[in-house]
Amino acid sequence: xxxxxxxxxxxxxxxxxxxxxxxxxxxxxxxxxxxxxxxxxxxxxxxxxxxxxxxxxxxxxxxxxxxxxxxxxxxxxxxxxxxxxxxxxxxxxxxxxxxxxxxxxxxxxxxxxxxxxxxxxxxxxxxxxxxxxxxxxxxxxxxxxxxxxxxxxxxxxxxxxxxxxxxxxxxxxxxxxxxxxxxxxxxxxxxxxxxxxxxxxxxxxxxxxxxxxxxxxxxxxxxxxxxxxxxxxxxxxxxxxxxxxx
Amino acid sequence: xxxxxxxxxxxxxxxxxxxxxxxxxxxxxxxxxxxxxxxxxxxxxxxxxxxxxxxxxxxxxxxxxxxxxxxxxxxxxxxxxxxxxxxxxxxxxxxxxxxxxxxxxxxxxxxxxxxxxxxxxxxxxxxxxxxxxxxxxxxxxxxxxxxxxxxxxxxxxxxxxxxxxxxxxxxxxxxxxxxxxxxxxxxxxxxxxxxxxxxxxxxxxxxxxxxxxxxx
Numbered sequence: 001x002x003x004x005x006x007x008x009x010x011x012x013x014x015x016x017x018x019x020x021x022x023x024x025x026x027x028x029x030x031x032x033x034x035x036x037x038x039x040x041x042x043x044x045x046x047x048x049x050x051x052x053x054x055x056x057x058x059x060x061x062x063x064x065x066x067x068x069x070x071x072x073x074x075x076x077x078x079x080x081x082x083x084x085x086x087x088x089x090x091x092x093x094x095x096x097x098x099x100x101x102x103x104x105x106x107x108x109x110x111x112x113x114x115x116x117x118x119x120x121x122x123x124x125x126x127x128x129x130x131x132x133x134x135x136x137x138x139x140x141x142x143x144x145x146x147x148x149x150x151x152x153x154x155x156x157x158x159x160x161x162x163x164x165x166x167x168x169x170x171x172x173x174x175x176x177x178x179x180x181x182x183x184x185x186x187x188x189x190x191x192x193x194x195x196x197x198x199x200x201x202x203x204x205x206x207x208x209x210x211x212x213x214x215x216x217x218x219x220x221x222x223x224x225x226x227x228x229x230x231x232x233x234x235x236x237x238x239x240x241x242x243x244x245x246x
Numbered sequence: 247x248x249x250x251x252x253x254x255x256x257x258x259x260x261x262x263x264x265x266x267x268x269x270x271x272x273x274x275x276x277x278x279x280x281x282x283x284x285x286x287x288x289x290x291x292x293x294x295x296x297x298x299x300x301x302x303x304x305x306x307x308x309x310x311x312x313x314x315x316x317x318x319x320x321x322x323x324x325x326x327x328x329x330x331x332x333x334x335x336x337x338x339x340x341x342x343x344x345x346x347x348x349x350x351x352x353x354x355x356x357x358x359x360x361x362x363x364x365x366x367x368x369x370x371x372x373x374x375x376x377x378x379x380x381x382x383x384x385x386x387x388x389x390x391x392x393x394x395x396x397x398x399x400x401x402x403x404x405x406x407x408x409x410x411x412x413x414x415x416x417x418x419x420x421x422x423x424x425x426x427x428x429x430x431x432x433x434x435x436x437x438x439x440x441x442x443x444x445x446x447x448x449x450x451x452x453x454x455x456x457x458x459x460x461x462x
Binding site for chain 2: 028
């Protein structure tokens with residue numbers, strides 16, 4: 001077996017008795033290696049197509065949420081998240097988030113995000129904000145629609161998740177999503193209070209949790225608090241609010 | 247019939263994995279609500295079964311016995327992931343309708359059964375034919391059940407209206423039961439019965455009453 005010729009070495013390997021430890025480990029490694037190679041190549045080559053499919057899906061969901069709100073054409077706007085100002089173009093860059101501020105478990109977030117504003121005449125009617133964050137075992141992606149006061153939730157939908165079927169995956173059910181309409185994001189002092197609670201929610205800031213899916217529910221709370229907070233759309237919403245009142 | 251031909255054709259009726267061996271019925275219940283899902287699921291299973299049989303037969307003389315099942319499952323699971331990824335890329339809507347059931351081909355008893363029972367003992371050529379034969383045997387029953395369930399459950403075949411339903415001004419009232427999993431059990435039972443009436447040699451012999459047993 002100690003031959004320099006790889007072919008001879010290979011023959012020697014094949015000639016080993018099948019149940020010798022060396023051959024067992026060798027075959028296990030080879031099978032695992034070849035299989036992982038095949039799976040990786042397939043996954044990487046097909047990823048762009050799958051991403052395109054998911055994007056179409058999310059676009060269809062967005063159309064759905066806009067139909068529920070009714071009226072107005074959605075106008076996509078690029079927003080620089082740090083300042084809240086409109087950005088002329090999306091540089092496609094990301095900023096790392098320090099762990100203590102990374103409530104939604106994202107690691108990093110984009111510098112410029114696309115939001116959708118719906119206007120009736122000159123008056124702002126709704127804003128639709130893409131949100132995402134870590135759930136129990138997958139990243140939850142959805143859209144949050146706020147009414148013109150920028151505090152009342154018009155709708156919250158999730159279009160992508162891979163949570164436990166029958167438990168966390170129920171966040172995509174319309175019965176649960178319907179609970180969000182009319183809830184208030186922040187209290188009178190401006191503190192973001194919206195949360196998913198265990199059991200039945202009470203008051204304008206609480207939404208019923210899904211029993212058996214505590215970590216998915218917490219994930220939803222955290223991602224909303226992140227995206228509505230200073231590292232998310234906070235600066236943008238603050239600016240919109242000032243413009244509307246002044 | 248030549249040996250090769252027998253390996254290919256027998257599993258379609260004579261030793262059908264679903265009706266004779268009653269293997270792989272879990273997926274037969276889940277994906278037969280419509281003909282289209284049954285067709286795609288059948289194609290996925292034929293692909294996985296044929297290739298897993300071929301590959302496992304190819305390496306059968308080198309696989310240590312102690313890890314043979316792990317090796318077989320690794321190969322089968324990789325093929326299943328490839329199929330699942332392809333469906334997600336090229337047939338996105340269909341992959342959402344089939345949801346977890348393509349992934350569950352890994353646990354389909356037919357695939358591991360043929361790998362361990364046939365591919366480990368026969369040449370790659372025979373194993374390929376055996377995979378194709380068993381795949382089509384599974385597909386035949388799946389497509390038949392899917393067609394009956396879609397026709398009587400929704401009045402359509404492949405989404406095209408065949409029986410005009412009452413909701414659209416016709417005369418046909420869809421049978422709600424056909425949309426539910428139990429109907430697949432009934433239809434599968436009927437199929438097993440029909441096959442065994444046509445081929446009495448497949449029926450299991452009635453159990454001999456044991457001595458001392460009280461007659462009921």
